[in-house]
Amino acid sequence: MTDAPETRDKHWLVRPANIRKLTYVSAAVLAFVALLDVALEPHPAFGIDGTLFFYSWFGFVTCVAMVVLAKLLGIFLKRRDSYYDD
Amino acid sequence: MTIEAFPPGLLLILGAVLLLLLRGRAREAVTLVLPVAVLAHLWTLPDGVLLQFSFLGMAVEPLEVDALSRLFATIFAIMAAAGALYAIRQSRFLEIIAAYIYAGGAIGVAFAGDLITVFVFWEVMALASTMVLWAAGNENAWKASFRYLMIHLLGGVVLMAGIVAHVQAGNGTDFVAMKPEDVGTWLILIGFLLNAAAPPLSAWLADAYPEASPGGMVFLSAFTTKTAVYVLLRGFPGAEILVFVGLYMVFYGIIYALLENDMRRILAYSIVNQVGFMVTGVGIGTEMALNGAAAHAFAHIIYKALLLMSAGSVLHMTGKRKCTDLGGLFQSMPLTTICGIIGALAISSFPLTSGFISKSMIGQAAVDSNMAVVWFLLTAASAGVFLHAGIKFPWFVFFQKDSGLRPKDPPLNMRWAMILFAFLCIAIGVFPGTLYALLPYPVDYVPYTAPHVINILQLLLFSGAAFFVCLPMMKRTLTISLDFDWFYRKFFGILGKEFSYLGVDAYAAAWTALERRLERFITRIFKHHGPAGVMARTWPTGSTALWMAILLLVYLLLTYV
Numbered sequence: 254m255t256d257a258p259e260t261r262d263k264h265w266l267v268r269p270a271n272i273r274k275l276t277y278v279s280a281a282v283l284a285f286v287a288l289l290d291v292a293l294e295p296h297p298a299f300g301i302d303g304t305l306f307f308y309s310w311f312g313f314v315t316c317v318a319m320v321v322l323a324k325l326l327g328i329f330l331k332r333r334d335s336y337y338d339d
Numbered sequence: 340m341t342i343e344a345f346p347p348g349l350l351l352i353l354g355a356v357l358l359l360l361l362r363g364r365a366r367e368a369v370t371l372v373l374p375v376a377v378l379a380h381l382w383t384l385p386d387g388v389l390l391q392f393s394f395l396g397m398a399v400e401p402l403e404v405d406a407l408s409r410l411f412a413t414i415f416a417i418m419a420a421a422g423a424l425y426a427i428r429q430s431r432f433l434e435i436i437a438a439y440i441y442a443g444g445a446i447g448v449a450f451a452g453d454l455i456t457v458f459v460f461w462e463v464m465a466l467a468s469t470m471v472l473w474a475a476g477n478e479n480a481w482k483a484s485f486r487y488l489m490i491h492l493l494g495g496v497v498l499m500a501g502i503v504a505h506v507q508a509g510n511g512t513d514f515v516a517m518k519p520e521d522v523g524t525w526l527i528l529i530g531f532l533l534n535a536a537a538p539p540l541s542a543w544l545a546d547a548y549p550e551a552s553p554g555g556m557v558f559l560s561a562f563t564t565k566t567a568v569y570v571l572l573r574g575f576p577g578a579e580i581l582v583f584v585g586l587y588m589v590f591y592g593i594i595y596a597l598l599e600n601d602m603r604r605i606l607a608y609s610i611v612n613q614v615g616f617m618v619t620g621v622g623i624g625t626e627m628a629l630n631g632a633a634a635h636a637f638a639h640i641i642y643k644a645l646l647l648m649s650a651g652s653v654l655h656m657t658g659k660r661k662c663t664d665l666g667g668l669f670q671s672m673p674l675t676t677i678c679g680i681i682g683a684l685a686i687s688s689f690p691l692t693s694g695f696i697s698k699s700m701i702g703q704a705a706v707d708s709n710m711a712v713v714w715f716l717l718t719a720a721s722a723g724v725f726l727h728a729g730i731k732f733p734w735f736v737f738f739q740k741d742s743g744l745r746p747k748d749p750p751l752n753m754r755w756a757m758i759l760f761a762f763l764c765i766a767i768g769v770f771p772g773t774l775y776a777l778l779p780y781p782v783d784y785v786p787y788t789a790p791h792v793i794n795i796l797q798l799l800l801f802s803g804a805a806f807f808v809c810l811p812m813m814k815r816t817l818t819i820s821l822d823f824d825w826f827y828r829k830f831f832g833i834l835g836k837e838f839s840y841l842g843v844d845a846y847a848a849a850w851t852a853l854e855r856r857l858e859r860f861i862t863r864i865f866k867h868h869g870p871a872g873v874m875a876r877t878w879p880t881g882s883t884a885l886w887m888a889i890l891l892l893v894y895l896l897l898t899y900v
Contacts, residue, residue, distance in 0.1 A: 264670045267741065279804075286800050289793050296790070298706040299714065308797035315719035316726045316805035323597035324812050331598060331818040337828055
């Protein structure tokens, strides 16, 4: 059940060449989905959400912000996981 | 008194108790059939009050049916059935019994026409869910269950006090829409919110649930918080404070899930996050928002249970629960991985999944009500859901590094339960009309428009990109995060210790002082009454007699003078 991973052939998903290919494909998909905005008729509810690439940058920026916020709060909130055991 | 039908919640509870009489295959078969029978029964019930009697002069209506109660009772029964299928061979039988009583309590609340019935089933749920935790049978679960029970009994007391005040103010026991405006309604609202894992006491959820058995947490994830959403929908639609509470919960869930290392605790925090969307919807309060909150609760129970079944399968097969110990499992657990990913896509509300057609309604309600800030926050949070649950959970458990673990997919019954719920996640997403037809208000909403689908894809895919860009910042650490439970797990402990030290000191000082005083008292007594004491001398009657004799002698002499 737990043979060492290097003794068997690696799964196609974890071979470095394929990971590289996957990265390119993902980047292409991202670019394609973002560019769909150009074809879309904007009907904004609040103004800014009708501007070009709004959902793309909003998703990206808010997520980075949440990760950074979590990281900052983690400085104060994180404890070793045996903290409550004693 | 009218009796037109037997309450389905009670049917499930009594059925669960009767299961104890059966053994072996018969018990297994009846266990799986029971919730389906309850489901069939509740769908035969017509709308209206079907059971009514008077208790201490108050009207009690344990069975009042309408679209909203039927919707929640339906999903609770489906959940009980799928959860039992998942857990039946692996969990202790006590857990299934407790889970059925728990689900019966939830169905009981869903059909409650009055506040007394709500309260009774509320407490049934608190006790039965604690038993589900006990069934895990380890010390951590045992300890966590008492912290869990303490919070829920507190919530029950607050709810009871609220109901008493509400009835005392002359409002009757009828469970209808209220506004938080006096002591009674505020206390009822607080009691409800406590079960929704609202702040400040949200920590009970992520503290207790992940200590349950793999099957136990699947059950636990469904009933308590979603019953709370139901009573909020019924009791406090449009209460503005719920918008703020909900938004807080949404971001609390994301941030804590991002910091978390335990895979099932990540999913526990994401329950709070998802319930936050629903609570916000209740707070917005338009028909669209209430429909959205109800639909999201329905969809959420399925995909969250699916995620927890997937995580539970990993736990069952590997015995490990921390992301730092896991990774690379997709190679040997393909079905668990695929089902986990479907659950993750559904919770992230990807198009063609159940989350997409339910959560979109809450966002649309914010737009219709012209709540710009709420909409922007909900949209950011939707991106955050993909970040903390949609990608983080599958990535760290099934991909990430290779942990070297090669567990197989779990046993057959667990696989079927996952397949069933994965199917439902997609079926509801592809055919939204079925769920929309069950909602309390007529639905005038089309989720699949080209701009909406494309915009959501942009939002989600770019939040996915953010995940991989930030991956170095999200390296898993062997840590937990402090939460409000710190106060009752650590602070009050320290405070208690501190005071008991002081108390011991004070006690010792008081005792020494008392001893010293006693000693002085004894010394003083000894001084005056001891063998050498003044008071211990012989009574001076002898000398008095002498003096009297002398006086008499002097007197005698004087008479002769």
